[in-house]
Amino acid sequence: MTDLSSTSVAVSLPSSLHSLIEVENAAVVLGGRTIWQNVQLTVQQGEFLAILGPNGAGKSTLLKALLGLLPLAAGTITVLGHPARRGNAAIGYVPQRRHFEADVHVRGRSIVRLGLDGGQWGFPLPFIQRRQARMAAARVQEAIDLVGATAYADRSIGELSGGEQQRLLIAQALITSPQILVLDEPLDSLDLRNQQGVAGVIRQVSRETGAAVLIVAHDINPLLAAVDRVVYVAHGQVEVGTPQAVITTETLSRLYNTPIEVLRARDGCIVVVGQPEEEISYHAHRAR
Numbered sequence: 001m002t003d004l005s006s007t008s009v010a011v012s013l014p015s016s017l018h019s020l021i022e023v024e025n026a027a028v029v030l031g032g033r034t035i036w037q038n039v040q041l042t043v044q045q046g047e048f049l050a051i052l053g054p055n056g057a058g059k060s061t062l063l064k065a066l067l068g069l070l071p072l073a074a075g076t077i078t079v080l081g082h083p084a085r086r087g088n089a090a091i092g093y094v095p096q097r098r099h100f101e102a103d104v105h106v107r108g109r110s111i112v113r114l115g116l117d118g119g120q121w122g123f124p125l126p127f128i129q130r131r132q133a134r135m136a137a138a139r140v141q142e143a144i145d146l147v148g149a150t151a152y153a154d155r156s157i158g159e160l161s162g163g164e165q166q167r168l169l170i171a172q173a174l175i176t177s178p179q180i181l182v183l184d185e186p187l188d189s190l191d192l193r194n195q196q197g198v199a200g201v202i203r204q205v206s207r208e209t210g211a212a213v214l215i216v217a218h219d220i221n222p223l224l225a226a227v228d229r230v231v232y233v234a235h236g237q238v239e240v241g242t243p244q245a246v247i248t249t250e251t252l253s254r255l256y257n258t259p260i261e262v263l264r265a266r267d268g269c270i271v272v273v274g275q276p277e278e279e280i281s282y283h284a285h286r287a288r
Contacts, residue, residue, distance in 0.1 A: 018045055020180055020212050021066065026075035028061055035061050037074065039238045041231065045179070048206055048213045048226045053233035059216045060096070060184050062233065066214070067093060067182065080179065092173030092211070094183040100165055104158035108149065108168045111157050112140050115175030143171040146208065147201050163194030167201055174205065181205065183215040187222060195222040202226065220247075247272065 019042050027037035035058040043049060051059045064070040065077060068085040077084040079091065092115075100106075116136055144153045147167040152160055157168065166186055173181060183202065187195045203226035206213045217223060220230065220243060232239045232246050234255040239246050246252075252260040252272060263271040 019043065020045055020080060022076075022078045023066075024076045026065065026077055027073045028058065028065055028070060029073040030061070030070075034073075034236055036233060036236050036238050039075070041238070041240055043180070043212050043214065045212060046206065046210045048203070048223075048228050049215070049231055050220055050223050050227045050229075051214060051216045051231045051233065052218070052220060057233040057235070059233050062231070062238075063182055063184055063214065063216060067091060089176045090179045092176065092178035092181045094166075094169050094173045094181075094186055096184045097162075097166065097186065097188050098169070099162065099189070100157045100160075102158045105156045106158075107154055108157050108160065108164075109140060109144065109153045111168050112143055112153070112171045112175065115143070115172035116140070139175055140171075143174045144168070146174060146205055147171045161194065162190050163197050166190065166194070166198050170198070170201060170205070174209075177209070179211055181211045181213045183213070185216050185218070187217055187219070192222075195219075199223050199226065 021041065021043035023039050023041040026039040028035045039062070051062060053059050061070060065072060066079065066084055068079075068083075068088065079085075079088060100111075113136070116139065141150075144150055147170050149164065149167045149171060152164055153168065157165060160168070170181075170183070170186070173183075181202070186198060186202070190198060199222035202213060202215065203223075205211065206226065213226075214231075215223065220227065224243070227243065229241055230243050230246050232252070232255065234252075235257060237255055239251055239255055247262060249260060249262045252262060259274055261273045263273065265271070
């Protein structure tokens with residue numbers, strides 16, 4: 001795997017920032033198939049990374065490995081200096097989008113409160129249970145304020161739009177004040193306006209809290225104002241660098257082992273043509 005972030009277009013991070021995640025020569029094998037291998041990745045405090053690639057390439061698998069939900073076939077992953085493990089309270093996790101139907105009559109605030117009980121991980125966190133109810137309520141409100149959801153937090157979650165529901169799920173992940181925020185396709189199935197709104201919330205959270213962000217996405221467009229680097233997963237390989245360095249004809253052709261053409265429009269949009277799935281994916285980059 002090649003890390004392209006040292007090229008002339010790389011983002012320079014202040015030396016005062018420290019590594020939160022270290023991935024060394026990692027590989028995952030599922031059902032006898034190597035999903036990806038030789039992955040090298042360092043994530044710094046406050047960094048914003050978008051994980052891109054075709055369906056089935058292993059983007060979500062990478063997140064699960066970081067969360068300690070999947071074993072490695074080779075290499076190591078450390079989070080805050082310790083091996084990746086399930087239920088790490090330093091990580092806020094937003095799984096692939098859950099849609100709440102209209103007949104779900106649970107207040108949005110109650111959905112956020114589940115984050116204090118370990119609802120996103122599937123089991124309770126004892127040290128959270130010992131906190132006083134008043135302190136818990138304050139934490140819930142703080143998270144709701146952070147994502148700009150105060151106006152509708154007391155409405156039934158099923159009445160809310162997809163974008164509003166997603167903001168509350170992000171608030172749930174922020175309850176424990178995580179140092180790392182991991183989101184699996186949070187923009188999926190949202191219209192363009194809500195994609196931009198949710199992406200803006202994630203960017204604001206990262207800036208205000210200093211949390212590192214890793215977000216799986218199919219389209220980098222809504223994330224451009226925030227993203228520092230991309231992690232592009234394809235055909236068992238992983239490429240890391242800035243969008244300018246990774247989303248190029250040369251790099252993607254090598255990743256896919258087939259000719260790929262990357263076109264750049266005057267407004268900075270990048271059109272990637274010729275993926276093996278015969279899809280056309282639209283990425284964009286605008287000078288920051």
